[in-house]
Amino acid sequence: MLRRIILGSFFGLLLAWAEASPVYITFPSDVDWQVRKSPHFSVLYPKGQDRLATRTLQAAERAHVILVPIFPDGPDHTWIVLGDWQDATNGYSLDLPFPHIVIYALPPSAHGELASLGDWLDSMVLHEYVHTRHLYPARGLWKAMRFLFGSWALPNAIQPQHFHEGMAVLFETEKAKGGRANSAYFKMFQRMAVVEKKWGTSEFVSRDRMDGVASLWPQGASAYFFGGVFHKDLLRRKGEKGLTELYQSYASNWPGFYNGPLNEVYGKGHAEIWDETFARTRKESEVEIAKIRKEGVARLRYLTDSKFHKWDVRVSPSKRYIAYRSADPDKLSAFEVYDVKKRTVVRRVETPHGGSEGFCWGKNGRGDQWLFVRPVSDGDRSLFSVYRYDLSRDQMDRVWVDGATSVHVHQLDCDSQTDTVLLYQESGGKGKVVEARFSDPLSAKSGRVWEIPEGSWVTSLLFGASHWIALRNGPRTDLYRWDAGVSAPKRVVSADAHVFSLHATANGQILTVADFDGRLEPWRFLPSKKQFQKKLTLLGGINAVASRGDFAVMSSYRHGGFDIAVAKLKEGPVRKVSNEDASPPTRERASISAAENYSAWSTILPRMWVPNFLVVPNGMQIGVWIPAFDIAQKHEYQIVAGYDTRGKPFGEISYNYRFGGNYNLGASANFWPSYIQSTRSFFDVWGGNVALSWSMFSLNWRLGPAYRKVEASGLGPSQKSVGVEASVTKSFGFKYRADGIAPVAGTSISLAHTQYLSLFGSTDSHFRSVFSIRQYWESFWLNNHVFMFQLQAGFAQGTALYNSFFEGGGELLFYLGRVSFLSRGFFPGRFLGREIATFNVEYLFPLFRIERGWGLTPVFLKTVHVGLVGDVLTRATGLRHRNDRYTYSNDELFKKFYFSAGVELKTEWEIFHYLPAQFRVGLYHGFDPTGETLYLNFGLLAGL
Template identity: 20%
Template structure:
């Protein structure tokens, strides 16, 4: 059972780190309080101040639940699912987690147009999307492994259901979100579908496995969303009718027999072998997309300024007629702002810098600086990142923070020098002004709309504002200086189209923007003098973020191709470009092109009732979530200083018992305990951990046996050992730097009092207890680490570690003390080829030979050395890692995915420095092959095989690390 808990622990949909064991705790800000309201099927746990978001979320969940149940399958006994709403984090997200089972949604909306541009609101789409995951987790196959586990560990059964290829998990949810509101959802979003089209029409179209599995080293990194959604849509809608029965069959069978893998059950659900199915999907979609391209041809010719596979140029601006600035990121380039020569494409770094996902930054009016927003990690709260505005000088690359707690991005400088920005306001955003004190002052009223971008004209006081309202994204205008309450007058829209971005030409005559009129994002120019809109491009997949040169002769923009966003240019000739018909252009108030999605929400609201609010109390939710049988062997405790080693065949025999675990939905408190009968008596251990306070304290108490070997008079004898005691632990992670370079500090302290005695086996009478009080401090400091998407290890930075263990008091036995210090530095000398170079040094000091495990301290090839004497010892090592092949493909039938094949080389030496000599030396030098794989879509393994030459023995041995 304990093995199964570990097997299914990664039970969260969305990227995350999973705590050791089934349940962990989460620290949330001290000043954040939660309240609880219930609807018919959901328990809404929302942060105080986020009631509107809670109501919208509950409404969306209740309104869409019948359709979701029909899609995924109903469950006989559904729990009232907890749904947590946070409003302290600007980095938007939504996820479903099995341990503990809940939905959790950040109130601020994603800044990605592909999901929210046509939706009535962020909760109207994200809540039903996450509810699909929740319904998926609840599927019960009636008989089999999942049903058996559900009897005593429901969360474990849910975790098994979510242990599926991520493309299947997300594909069904994206399919569902795309059927809720007219035109909404990612399958209806051209910025989403263009990546599928480009991939399938490339020289290396995606296989079914690649559609369903998350890529490790290959763009786009949301491939499993894109491929999974399109594959699911194809399977659901092939033939004469729409049916998702294949998905229900697949999930039920996986729930019954999870260890076979999903591929077999996908074949069973579709009645077709995965290989054949993949070929059918690939050939059908390629033919469909080719026909579309032939219909839309001819395409606009462009000149490539800069671009290559795996590199992305975003949001260019002209500095002069020969130079642009753009945000660049990719496989082999550090994220940041770069100057780019418009003729040669050569780039020069301005500043390494992260940015919000909408890339909405702007150029100052005098072209001397950039204004950008980025997420700044809270030093003490891992779950909180605040959006802040910064000014980046183009002269020296220095960054100046303009806000502190502003929760704002997409900044732009107005004609008077005032900086305007877009600030989060629950699931919507408001136009704000940045004040001298570093705060933001709202300029627009609190209503159900979102400001996406603000663009002041270079010619006069006109300010263009990109607005999203009621599932429509259009341009409005106002006049600078903008004062509260600002009036945003609808100005320009295209029929049945989303406008994605906006920028002005150098003299303020032309307003340039990208829009998806016709189903593909292209560049348009609005001539403010003659009131005409010109379509400037017709590209295959997508054209975005146009910029007009100062002499108005050249149009630069971003053009999407498979695995890349290229920076291209072409002559700017609006008179030669087609004029968008007046029947398509919407001037003034926005007209209804489709049924209002918001009206659907409002009409349904009368049928959704939220109960009375009460404060959230963790104790109400701490009933055991798992109760399971346990088996116990001879014990695997590390040997105590006076014991030689554990004995796997000792005198204890088999123990049987019962374990339980629990946690509340906010993960403020978690506990686990076990009671078992072994060797004729009752034993047990219990641990409680809290995330309610900053230091995340844990308390533990135990009374447990294990067997070991002792040496007495030259003989080794098996004995039973009783160990009892208790301890407290403290843990404090601190984020020191959260830009492209990452610096972090982790401080931990464990204090323990334990008593041990020998009581059985070769011991006829129990010995007296010996008592020890022990402190175990651990400190890890990572300084300016940076790792690009295709690096296998960081390409720069230093990691320092310190771990100690000391008996601060004993009642007789010698006190045990030890210390391990480590230093690793990563060198960027071959960063362009993703060659990882690590130099390391470690020191070990201990007053007895068994304080620390030395498995990774001893050089490779010397695995027979299982302990070291008191020392002190020094170890030096160098390791080089070179990727050969980014495979990023695998098998659909078998739960196996290959990520990368690499070579590695190493040199290591270890010696005692006692008495200032180099003694007891152990060294090795060698290399090998590394294959990183993923099993069951979640569990990563680095399979290594190599050879190590040992100078002292003058031989070569096989190594596996």
Template identity: 20%
Template sequence: MKPICLSVLFFWLLLSLHAQTFSILEQNPSSIRWNQLQTPHFRIIYPRGLDSIAQYTANLLQTNYVSVSHTLGKQPRKLSVVLQNQTTISNGFVTMFPRHSEFFTTPPQDPTLAGTNNWLGLLSVHEFRHVVQYDKMLTGFTKGAYWIFGNNALGVISLTVPNWFWEGDAVSTETALTSGGRGRIPRFDLEFRTRLLTGSEFSYSKATCRSYKDYIPNHYVSGYFLSSYLRRHHEGDAWGKILTRHYKFPLEPFSFSGAIRKETGMKVEQLYHEAAKELAGLWRNQLNQLNETQATLLPTARNKVMTNYEFPQYLDNTTIICRKSGIGDIETYVSLKKSENGKAVEEKLFTPGIVEFTSHASNPSNGMLSVADNKIVWTEHGFDPRWNMRDYAVIKLYDLSSQKIRRITRRTKLFAPSLSPDGKTILAVEYTAQNQSSLQLLDTQTGQIVQTDLSQWLNEGFNASGHPLFQLPRFSSDGNYITSVILQGNGKNIVLFDLKDKTKQSFPFGDENVSHPVKHGEYIYYNSPFTGIDNIYALHAPTGKKYQVTSRKFGAYNATISPDGKEIAFNDFTPDGFRIATMPNDPSSWKPLEELPNRTVSFYRPLLLQEGEKNLLKMTSHDSYTIKPYSKLANLINPYSWGPVVNSTGSDFFVGISSQDILSTTAIQTGIGYDANQQTASYIGNISYQGLYPVLDLNVSSGSRSGTGYIDNQTKGTDVWRETSVSGGVRLPFTLTHSRFRESLILSAYSDYTQVNDYDLRRGPDEQGNGTLYDMRYGLQYSRLHKQALRDVFPKWGQTLTSQYRHTLPGSDFVGDQYTIQGGLFFPGFAKHHGFLLRGNFKYENVNNKPQNYWFASPTLYVRGQDYYYYSTYYAGVYADYRFPIFYPDWAVGRWLYIQRIKGNLFADYGRLSTGDTSLDLTSIGIDISANFNFMRLLPQLELGFRTVYRPNSGDVIVQPLVIDIGF
């Protein structure tokens, strides 16, 4: 492909950013009032009551501004940062639509995400690095494109840089400029490291584009090692130079790889293989002279792909409860029971709801569960029915005796629940909107927080130490103690609470990323990367002496002790995923900590030297910034994109402005549209206000239209007329998810007005030409879809329903009404990952053969491969699909295509149209063949294919192209 071809692709991609109907935006409750403060480089917008957190964030960002920008050679423009405290998700992001960043203030329980860093401190480095990356685009060709198209141009051009760079460079930066970035955490690279150590290096295409055949570590991991490897062997500003080269003309095919080659002498494929080679050597040296402790892996059901069994908990001495998940399985809780012949019998117990609380696919701690008294408790994601930015962490309980699930709490923010041995009390971490972390005790029957002297005592003495974060608390096996990790300014501590004597004992670990402490007897078992490989350790509480319990070569996690105290079960990582392993609980076999060698691979070490060995989170200033109210009304208009946009067929051209305010209450698009087919222009304006419980929409267009037809059905003529349309209405979106089904409902009502003038192409003298159309339309959209594994082509179970009623109003010069309804049912197929979809629809159109009759466009399905007849009173259709994966080739066609999956879909359709005594039956059967692939190894996955249809009505076969997913 020549550069000019990719330039055409660039302009074509811009069409995706030309919105017709605004989607439901991520919204906070309308009752929240907002403040703001300004620094030289940032504006912090935050909910009232969060002043101290906003001041702290402002100082973090202001302190980090120069250092985080340094190696890319770009100091960004002033940025708005929104603090989101209504959500339980631990995340942050930077977007250009409109340009701003958002920090979700709830910190993760997951120790592999933030490590020993303060959560907001990590976000201030990682997310601001993204800001620097995006502003770096304002050079060369890209800068010119920005002035013409606005942020839409930057969004499209960002696709020419692989995702692994965006996230990998940010992880490298957080690792180099803090003491606890993800590059220092062995769990972060566990899957990648294991793959290289077992001789299973994937190709660059597969490692960066992902796969349905094999589990691929995400682009954060591969990106960290690629970006860090380049900096290890070149100057610290090498990536800045590469980006400068690339953005001079980024639409040249493989410009990014070419820029790497010009700067380093290596193509990107060579960069990947050299990095993998160096890492494999370092990690093999890490395992030299490693004495691996022996453990027994429990047998499981046969799994063809990588599958994880995690978070073991003993139900009794022979039965272990754990979570099962993988690329072929959604999260389920299973029991592994040892039989008399020593083998384990796997039994599925139940499927939980949504259990993840970060935006990352791998989030180990959120699946944590607790088992006691024949009960299982865990935390699930709870949804607000209207406001997407307000959600909850609710505790659920599964009773093994009754085999029923019960929701223990509602509208709470409670994490990492632990059952007391008698099953009567639940211990959990509560995190409030004011960023206060505390331990809470709940009654298992009522779900109510127990306000006692004990619960108050648990939290005494910690809140004064600067917003401590409690992580992963546990009752001891005898119920007399509680253990918890506490992350504070001085790093991590494991705290032991003696519930009988009311004493607390704190064991400091500093920057050692310890997690999952559990007490049995005199020992506290915990996870630690002390030697450079995650393993299980034990702390002797009376003396403070520490020991290594396991020495597994990839990683061991999450110890649990059998009720008789004789056995330890834990997560052991293997090339096939996490397995449950067991070994004797024998303190005499443990190694004292002081005898252990340091096997840490500090791949990031050269980056520290390039950055001057700074820990930015220890250098934060303490300035006080003026706080002012933030007015949503005054900031309603916020243009972020402008200029021309072309649609996918090239027939429509739009010049205008797109606006969306920072808090996502109002989306606006206005401009002039030109239809190349009709050679006419019109004004277009769309606005959606979403700051209230109902979403308010208004769409306006006014301009010329043209057409050619037969006047009075005899004389061919061409006419130009004027048409003005106004549409306004409300939508009520509801999120109803509360189980393993994702459930939503949207109700809508719109009023439409269309005025036609100067129309002279009437087919007959009595046909209505000029005039006014007034109509109303009412809609309902409902879906309830089962969670899907990566390999699933359909939800295993699901139901959908869409209905619309539309009719003209009194005073309209045109008359008509239409009712449509369509439903769908999903069922499992004959093999795993296969699926059935059965759909049916019905349309009624009130036809009275009057000249002023108006035919509304039908929103429902139609028989595939057949011509569309819209002049009918009734239409009823039935459609059957059977979709299935054919195979997972993972084929790379040079550097241009990477094909991940080939899918098939068998279908059969039947429809009947009828008007009066006349009817027409339409049928078709056929097959769709499509491929999921990546173009030019860019991460957005595309799906194209072809459809072969046999039409019994005419006896012919037609072949049609299919565009199923173009990545946006």
């Protein structure tokens, strides 16, 4: 999970957990943390969120009581981090370097699969704690490895994703209210696959694709859906005892040999169990389908046929257009506008969705206007904010409320003029509904505010003379009416169903989506009678509804995803509801400590070390990597040490302290013997630096003192340099497709300068500067055909060549960052100089989308793509220094150019079920007598 592995090259095989940037550090640095504790957990939370922290600990202790009998091997103590810097409901669990759970504690989207959770916080904690205890056991040789190497020896971690997620989905369903395994959402997937005769066939899914692929529905939900079906069947066969025996057996198992434990416990392998499961569940769905058809299934007319994900449907004020959110792996996420008269999509408004919902369409003197919710990324944060889109001007702008950017917004609705808006905001366990009026198109001032009850969440808002609010309270939905001039809304009814997507019809009725009958269908709410009336019976289900005259406009599911459909509303059965309070559950309460200020000492000590084996020209490097960070990610350090069989030890220690608004104070010290490939020279280099990093003016800055010492060698006398390092970087405009081979747009620019001074014993006064700019453009003729242009230049002066130089040429090893000064048709390290510049261009395009494996073998081929590449390099040795002992060719910069070109074939894989990998074969030609006629290079990179 935490490091990059590089395997293989033209020169040999490398298996290394190599030192690199800590990609696992993701928390914001400016959070003021506090801690509360219970007998088995500690919760780390932002100051002021004490109530949420207490609720989380109570949920965790309940989960502990439930799961210990099923997973007897587990950690004595587990950390839980509550994050409010991501507005999309999510979480994860890791047992390394220490057991911890991270929960982005926000209620789920009303239209998605997580809406099936009863008490969303209890269910999320239970789900993630299943992972914690499931991953923990280590038996047999794995137990000895954990004793020797530490916490990274996790045999149960190396399993298909649908094993992990299926187990957690099973227990979130069986041991808590609600849950996905029995949800209307997941049953809809199964039912429609049976209707279209895809259930149990490779057209829907094969065993190698059950973890999910981007191009096939249900994409990222696959591991949860299929895993839930599989584990529900295992539970039916031998109960919880069988699951305990199974995962204890896996704790001594080796990657890829998954049938052994299944045969041991259930007497059958994965394929045979699935065949029986598909047959049994097909019969169950056929019975359900026959029952639904007896009710009289509505005839739907589909307007679109692109499948995948659509939601948030709205009809324009003129009734001519239908707009909705769309997420398709072959396209960037967008709002699509369908013209009813032309019967086609006439506009796509590209914008990130990120699970957000909330969208209204009005019209005023400026023309048609949208208000909608979308995520906004700022450093380590991604928060939902309100935007206004002017259709006539094709202009999108962020909305401000009470003088600040609107954040943590999860639902909205507005009046027909888009002059007043109703917002639902939630963060840190506290939610509120706000009525705000615009003083200008982009600035609103809040009026009435309603603080919603703790533990509940808003599924839908309906703006009107009296506003309506759908509020989930556990598995129930309460409908509130907020009359004009009243400070707080009044509850009208409480329904035993998930109710959302409230929509006012032309005759003043309220159309909504509800799952009273176990399916997501359109219902009409009748406030005066306190009842709901079904308007359409569906075989599948819907996740959004709007009305257009007597017709419902829906995002309707059919096998493969959602499409926009219309159907005439009909009179159906009535479901009466009450306004009675639900009986609160009786729960034991664990003892919770008082709040404490956070201290890093309890989690900062290292808990694992990873061996390093690196094959290099004429030798091997053998070493260890020791990573560590505290639970708040304020402190992070790494130790790398080892021995080079060519006769040199090496080592580095680095430390980073993160604080304030994305500030980072780092220090490092190292001893790295350097090897110049072109001269086969080997010399010793000591180094160290202290640097402050921060963000300002949308730029990333770095500044600090640096020390460097080169020991005397055959290249020249000892050199000592003391100076200052500075750099600035900027990245913007990056866009990605779900199945993209590269960014389809984006620019990155960087400038780094090091100035060494004649102070504190410095041998020379010299400097070193590097500039880089990279640009991605997608072709206008085909999706995912991408051009990459890169210009890099380096300039150094004032010291001996061996003390400060740049190398250019091809590659020894393939790695994601590639060689800085790349000229692929020449031997690695062919060019050496104080001044160097390269221009690289690549045309990248997909060749095949494979997305197949071999059963459960932990190797999965995703895509094959091609790159046509070209490089131009120019360099110069620069001004000669008194300590330069050797004569080097002295080409003039920008006078002599070296050209190369070639083709690269790249294959993208997933190994061990989680680890992205890329294998590349490159064939290049250098257009110069010093170049290679045909230079073959290949390698494998794997990393997160």
